[in-house]
Amino acid sequence: MTHASGRSAALLMTKNLGENVVRIEAGALRALADRLAGPMAADFERAVELLHNCTGRVIVTGMGKSGLIARKVAATFTSTGSPALFLHPAEALHGDLGMVVRGDVVVALSASGETSEILRLLVTVKRLGVPLITLTCDDLYSTADEPRVCSTLAQAADVALDCSVAHEACSLGLAPTASTTTMLALGDALAVALSERRGFKEEDFANLHPGGKLGKRFARVSTLMHTGDAVPSVKPSTPMTEVIYEMSRKGLGMTTVVDGEKLAGLISDGDLRRLLEKHGKHAVDLTAGECMSRSPSVIGPDVFAIAALDIMEKKKITSLPVINDAGHLLGVLHLHDLWGTQML
Numbered sequence: 493m494t495h496a497s498g499r500s501a502a503l504l505m506t507k508n509l510g511e512n513v514v515r516i517e518a519g520a521l522r523a524l525a526d527r528l529a530g531p532m533a534a535d536f537e538r539a540v541e542l543l544h545n546c547t548g549r550v551i552v553t554g555m556g557k558s559g560l561i562a563r564k565v566a567a568t569f570t571s572t573g574s575p576a577l578f579l580h581p582a583e584a585l586h587g588d589l590g591m592v593v594r595g596d597v598v599v600a601l602s603a604s605g606e607t608s609e610i611l612r613l614l615v616t617v618k619r620l621g622v623p624l625i626t627l628t629c630d631d632l633y634s635t636a637d638e639p640r641v642c643s644t645l646a647q648a649a650d651v652a653l654d655c656s657v658a659h660e661a662c663s664l665g666l667a668p669t670a671s672t673t674t675m676l677a678l679g680d681a682l683a684v685a686l687s688e689r690r691g692f693k694e695e696d697f698a699n700l701h702p703g704g705k706l707g708k709r710f711a712r713v714s715t716l717m718h719t720g721d722a723v724p725s726v727k728p729s730t731p732m733t734e735v736i737y738e739m740s741r742k743g744l745g746m747t748t749v750v751d752g753e754k755l756a757g758l759i760s761d762g763d764l765r766r767l768l769e770k771h772g773k774h775a776v777d778l779t780a781g782e783c784m785s786r787s788p789s790v791i792g793p794d795v796f797a798i799a800a801l802d803i804m805e806k807k808k809i810t811s812l813p814v815i816n817d818a819g820h821l822l823g824v825l826h827l828h829d830l831w832g833t834q835m836l
Contacts, residue, residue, distance in 0.1 A: 552598075629657065713812075
């Protein structure tokens with residue numbers, strides 16, 4: 493065999509191994525979905541109900557690879573509106589167990605269901621009367637004839653959920669691979685189902701992620717708009733010479749026309765060009781009230797920035813006056829103000 497053909501064979505083997513791992517894990521997820529749609533549906537609903545009735549926090553715990561999954565599951569609960577924290581079972585035995593109080597719900601992850609560090613937490617969990625939900629690889633819904641033996645952790649649970657797999661994706665069948673994938677998916681399913689039960693919305697998610705891209709997309713118009721002296725504003729009686737000066741001075745390519753406190757209209761750069769085409773040099777003899785657009789697109793202060801961008805794109809405009817319910821001008825939102833939101 494030549495060097496080139498040997499390399500090709502090695503690449504093909506690597507490709508096949510990678511494909512096989514993904515297919516095994518995908519198959520494990522399909523089997524999990526079938527259990528959720530069938531024999532595990534009632535237990536899953538009971539688990540969600542326990543979490544929904546939680547008056548404290550969701551305490552997620554796990555050791556080793558299950559612990560890594562538990563950290564992510566706790567983060568998912570928190571980011572979808574359910575206060576949660578990860579409790580390291582070994583640290584818990586050295587003082588951190590005080591983090592668990594009445595009103596909490598404990599979600600324990602253990603593939604074997606026999607993790608000694610987690611089993612030693614059971615005394616405190618039961619003493620406090622804290623509900624226990626477990627995610628283990630016990631084959632809880634097997635239809636085989638042999639007697640079913642549940643792990644110690646699953647037997648102690650108020651609700652035991654099954655994330656078992658036919659076999660791991662590891663070629664030795666030892667390293668947690670397919671099992672950790674199903675464990676993560678089942679944890680995500682609990683968190684998402686709970687957020688739906690609680691009516692968690694996009695704006696709630698954004699409020700919990702103010703520094704992220706989504707949080708910026710859901711920033712309120714009121715936090716981005718120009719206000720005060722930065723708002724270009726003239727009266728209906730203002731001569732067009734002063735209107736042009738105001739537009740140039742404020743640099744937003746437009747000016748609002750305000751009668752008292754109410755928005756009466758708007759004059760944009762485009763309006764000025766059309767005005768000059770129609771009236772020539774006599775355009776400067778007119779007033780703002782004679783030249784303004786009387787029904788400009790407007791927006792409220794509590795509308796999301798992403799909605800404002802949608803209006804600007806559909807109307808092909810670059811500025812939106814911001815008004816309250818009484819029609820009073822509060823500010824102006826310009827397309828440039830949205831650049832920092834990473835929407836553009």
